[in-house]
Amino acid sequence: MTLTNRELTRYDRQIRMQEFGKKGQENLKKAHVVVAGAGGLGSSAGIYLATSGIGHISIIDHEAVELSNLNRQILHWERDIGKSKVESAVEKLRQINSDIEVTDIEKEIKEENVLELLKGADAIVDCMDNFHTRFILNDAALKLNIPFFHGACYGFEGRATTIIPKKTPCLRCIIPKSPPEKKVPIMSTTPGTIGTIQATEVIKFFAGIKPLLTSKLLIYDSWYLTYDLIKIERNRKCPSCGG
Numbered sequence: 212m213t214l215t216n217r218e219l220t221r222y223d224r225q226i227r228m229q230e231f232g233k234k235g236q237e238n239l240k241k242a243h244v245v246v247a248g249a250g251g252l253g254s255s256a257g258i259y260l261a262t263s264g265i266g267h268i269s270i271i272d273h274e275a276v277e278l279s280n281l282n283r284q285i286l287h288w289e290r291d292i293g294k295s296k297v298e299s300a301v302e303k304l305r306q307i308n309s310d311i312e313v314t315d316i317e318k319e320i321k322e323e324n325v326l327e328l329l330k331g332a333d334a335i336v337d338c339m340d341n342f343h344t345r346f347i348l349n350d351a352a353l354k355l356n357i358p359f360f361h362g363a364c365y366g367f368e369g370r371a372t373t374i375i376p377k378k379t380p381c382l383r384c385i386i387p388k389s390p391p392e393k394k395v396p397i398m399s400t401t402p403g404t405i406g407t408i409q410a411t412e413v414i415k416f417f418a419g420i421k422p423l424l425t426s427k428l429l430i431y432d433s434w435y436l437t438y439d440l441i442k443i444e445r446n447r448k449c450p451s452c453g454g
């Protein structure tokens with residue numbers, strides 16, 4: 212997939228990185244990335260995937276924008292309150308980059324429809340706010356054999372890991388059971404940082420740049436401003452990827 216003159220200019224600064232180059236940019240252009248969740252993580256991940264030139268981004272969400280979302284969900288503005296999140300997100304991403312394709316999928320992710328929703332995807336970015344849906348996506352990524360970029364936030368803390376099916380631990384290897392579902396406290400900027408890290412991983416993956424956050428869990432603490440990398444291993448008895 213060759214790059215147009217406009218694209219060569221648009222992405223000039225990243226193409227200038229030797230490890231990235233035109234080849235890396237072409238690979239980004241070919242990629243179809245599904246962003247699952249148009250909240251705090253989906254906002255920052257979505258913006259950087261769009262500005263970086265991922266050729267096709269699909270956004271899945273089924274909720275509407277609320278006033279209490281606006282402290283962290285930067286794709287949604289005051290004028291969007293009451294509008295569907297995918298509609299609001301897709302409108303902004305198309306304005307950010309009209310050279311890429313952006314698809315809106317206004318659906319709730321369930322076990323019954325997940326494979327249909329992910330049709331044609333080359334990667335999934337986990338921007339969900341609950342582990343029930345994260346596990347559905349984790350299992351779908353394993354089935355489809357596509358990478359799964361996990362991110363999660365709680366208060367001042369954020370976590371991220373990159374899951375390559377059958378090669379690295381999956382989400383269920385490291386978190387066997389769903390934590391209780393409730394509205395968690397979130398510092399406004401934490402999903403901004405973690406979503407940006409997820410987008411970085413996606414871009415590096417398609418550009419073929421290593422190392423990635425594979426078999427490693429990144430723990431970011433915005434209170435003490437620390438980033439810790441913890442080595443994680445596959446669980447042979449994992450109900451999702453073991454055996």
Ligand SMILES: [Zn+2]
Nearest residue numbers: 381384449452
């Ligand atoms: Zn597993």
